[in-house]
Amino acid sequence: MENMNDIVDKASSYFKSGYNCAESTLLAIAKDALKINSDLIPKIATGFGGGISRQGYVCGAASGAIMGFGLKYGRNSPEELRAHTYNPVVEFLKQFQKKFGSILCKELSGCDLSTIEGIRKFREKNVHKQVCSHFVNGAIEIFMSLIDEP
Numbered sequence: 001m002e003n004m005n006d007i008v009d010k011a012s013s014y015f016k017s018g019y020n021c022a023e024s025t026l027l028a029i030a031k032d033a034l035k036i037n038s039d040l041i042p043k044i045a046t047g048f049g050g051g052i053s054r055q056g057y058v059c060g061a062a063s064g065a066i067m068g069f070g071l072k073y074g075r076n077s078p079e080e081l082r083a084h085t086y087n088p089v090v091e092f093l094k095q096f097q098k099k100f101g102s103i104l105c106k107e108l109s110g111c112d113l114s115t116i117e118g119i120r121k122f123r124e125k126n127v128h129k130q131v132c133s134h135f136v137n138g139a140i141e142i143f144m145s146l147i148d149e150p
Contacts (some may be wrong), residue, residue, distance in 0.1 A: 020049030025064025059074025
């Protein structure tokens with residue numbers, strides 16, 4: 001497994017190249033940290049950008065990391081325990097909230113992306129680069145600190 005700084009750099013590179021927050025986070029976790037390659041990644045994360053399709057709900061970077069925990073610890077059958085995934089996700093959310101003050105895109109970005117005005121503000125203030133990149137990087141840092149070595 002690559003070190004945390006390398007994974008953060010990969011996520012940042014994906015984000016700068018045009019992938020959204022959720023896609024970038026999941027790509028770095030799946031492809032670069034966990035060495036999982038699938039045509040479904042980043043597709044499965046696309047709808048989570050902007051706090052779930054620009055609705056301002058859970059931050060896309062956090063959602064991408066949560067999907068990463070699913071890849072690492074998720075169930076293959078209903079007999080397996082959910083707690084193996086739920087426990088690190090809950091800890092991730094606590095740490096993300098503590099580090100950034102919220103887990104909600106609308107609060108973190110300061111923009112209501114469900115409106116034309118919010119999208120305009122997001123673009124004019126370069127929130128993608130100036131603000132959201134920190135959440136992508138932070139999500140990777142927290143994720144990497146919580147996973148066990150394979």
